[in-house]
Amino acid sequence: MAKAVFLDRDGVINHDHGYVHKVDDFEYIEGVFEACLAFKKMGYKIVVVTNQSGIARGMYTEDDFHSLTEWMDWNFADKGVELDGIYYCPHHEEKGVGEYKIDCECRKPKPGMLNTAAQFLKIDMSQSVMVGDKADDMRAGQAAGVPTNILVRTGKSVTDAAIEEATTVVDSIADVPAYLSSLS
Known part of the structure; x- marks a missing residue:
């Protein structure tokens, strides 16, 4: 069984400018590629798990999302990082x-999304990590049995609820590898 770092997209990988769906609006968070290379060296799979309610709201299409995601995936590959899985939710109740x-x-x-990835990629959730920018990310990690749920300050305003749900709070994804190293 593998271990994984689950990454929210908007606010963790890229700056959240609100319903990001075009390459021109996609701005990477500083240090994201280096952090992901470090995760790989530590033996983690990297899995993106992202809510995309802009699809549900009719603001952009699933094709728009897939085009941007393919471009993002190529960017990671160009930097030597293979993303092991990208899962998204296009719904909103x-x-x-x-x-x-x-x-x-x-x-x-x-x-x-985390459970589907775990099943498909044979991930040991007890050895895995969730990185997100809001309480719902932390709650998803907990609900999936992920013990380490890391909140980053690069996304939405950090709320008290999110801090309470998080294992720790760091400034950005760039700080996550050092935190994970400190645990071992």
């Missing part, structure tokens, strides 16, 4: 339109 207006198991804080 209240603000969704048409087929996307459902109460699903994949939308964080529910653990569906």
Whole structure:
């Protein structure tokens, strides 16, 4: 069984400018590639788990999301980082339109994306880590049995609820490898 670092996208990998769906609006957080290289050296798989309610709200399409994701994946590959999985939730139970207006198991804080990845990629959740920028990310990690849930300050305003749910709070993804090294 492998161990994994689960990464939220907006606010962790890239700056969250609100419903990011175009390459021109995608701005990487400083140190993200170096952090991911460090995760790989530590033996972690890297899995992106992202809520994409902009799809549910009709702001952009799944094709738009896939185009941006393919571009992002190539950027990581160019830097020597293979992303082991990318999972997304296109639903929203209240603000969704048409087929996307459902109460699903994949939308964080529910653990569906993490559980699907764990099953498919043979991940040992007890050895894994969740990195996110809000309470729902921390709750999804906990619900999936991930013991280390790291909150970064590069996304949404850090709330008291998010801090309470987190194992630790760091400034950005760039600080996560040092934190993980300190645990061993």
